Amino acid sequence: MSLSSPLVLVVGLMVTVALGWGVVVSARRRAGVLAAAGVAVPGGRRTYLGVGLTIAGLGVLAVAGAGPAAMVPVPRTAGTVILAVDVSNSMGADDVAPTRLAGAQRAARAFVEAQPDSVDIGVVAFERGALTTARPDADHSLALKAVDRLKVTGGTSLATAITASLSAITGEQVVVDRDGTIPDLGYWPSATIVIFSDGQNQGGDVEQAATAAQKAGVRIHTVGVGTPAGATVNVDGFHLRTALDEETLTLIARTTGGAYHPASDAARLDGIADSIDLRLTVSDEPLPLAGGLIGLALALLTGGAALTVLRSGRVI
Template identity: 85%
Template structure:
């Protein structure tokens, strides 16, 4: 238990001690006076119960004024979430209305809106390369503005998306070496990557990048935006067929301990915020006890006053 004002507790206890001393002295004088007058002295503890309850009420009230609080473990969603959003040319397909990217943006905004302030959210836009468009921050309006600014361009590298997201999480550059060497980025168990993509990968070592995330304790939840039937997009005057690659997105999620979430229609996209579970952390938070103690003190004081009135006909 913690106290916000220990000095008030000390003063309150001194007052309580003074009341105890005064009640003892008063009881002795009263007993001596009764004996001198030849009156029988009432015995038993009941004679002093009212006074005892009143003094106990004052003692409890003294503790309450000191601002006591108990530290209790409270589970809550916390940590860092990076929204990695695919902005490659294939995300312009309209098999999810109005386009895959627009649908992903809507789902990402809904996800941000559903998160508490205890979660820092960042945004990484990726195609062949990747760019952190919003660093992780508790101010979720920054992430929402970054999501709104996304534009379609380039091809796709899911491996780069993962390493760029890890860079945003750790604050230091993360990259797979040309020899395939995987960097040690430390352990980040409270971090999560939510990847919105159609899974159409055109470069980068996906498996090695996913292994780096797995070793860092970072879960990747993949959201498949598109349909397996696919659609045609126009790129530089060419018509290209593109379809959802669920196998690649599932592989990334399973490797890192996350989950794959299909989002081939509006209903599934709108429910993404509810299906992605962030890991809960447990932290100790203060629980104020003053209110409960004040209630107990008032009950003791009322009980003491009632017993005193019943015993002597007056409040003392």
């Protein structure tokens, strides 16, 4: 238990002890006077029960005034979340109205707005390369602005999306070597990556990158934006067919202990924020006790006053 004003407790208890001692001295003098006059002294503990309750109430009130608080474990959603949004040319497809990217932006915004202040959110835009457009921060407006600025361009590298997100989490450049060597990134169990993509990977070893995240304790959720039937996009005058690759996105999620969330239409995209489970952490937080102690003090003071009046016809 902690006290916000220990001096109040010291002073309050000193006053309470002084009052108690004063009552004892007064009672002894009164008994002596009555005995000298040959008057029987009313005895028994019940005679002073009301006074005792009153003094006890004052003591409890002194403790309450010191601002006591108990530290209790409180589970809450916390940590770091990186939103990795695919901005490759295929995200311009319109099989999710109005486009895959617009749908991903809408879902990402809803996700950000649903998170408590205890979650730091960053944004990574990726195609063949990746760029951290908003570093993890408790100010969620920065993430929302970064999501709104996204535009389609280039190809897709889901491996780059993962390594760039890990870089944003650890604060260091993360590279998975071509020979399969996975770097030691430390352990980040409170970090989560959410990838919004159609899953069409065109570069990099996705499984190695996902394994690097898994070794670092980082869970990845994937959100599939698009439809298996696909659509045609116009890239530099060429008409290219593009479809949702759920298998790759599912592989990434399962490797890290996350989950794949299909979002083939606007309605499913709108519900993504509620379907993604973030890490629950337990932290010790102060629980104020003053309210309960004040209630107890008032009960003691009221009981003491009532008993004193009933027995002697006066409050003290």
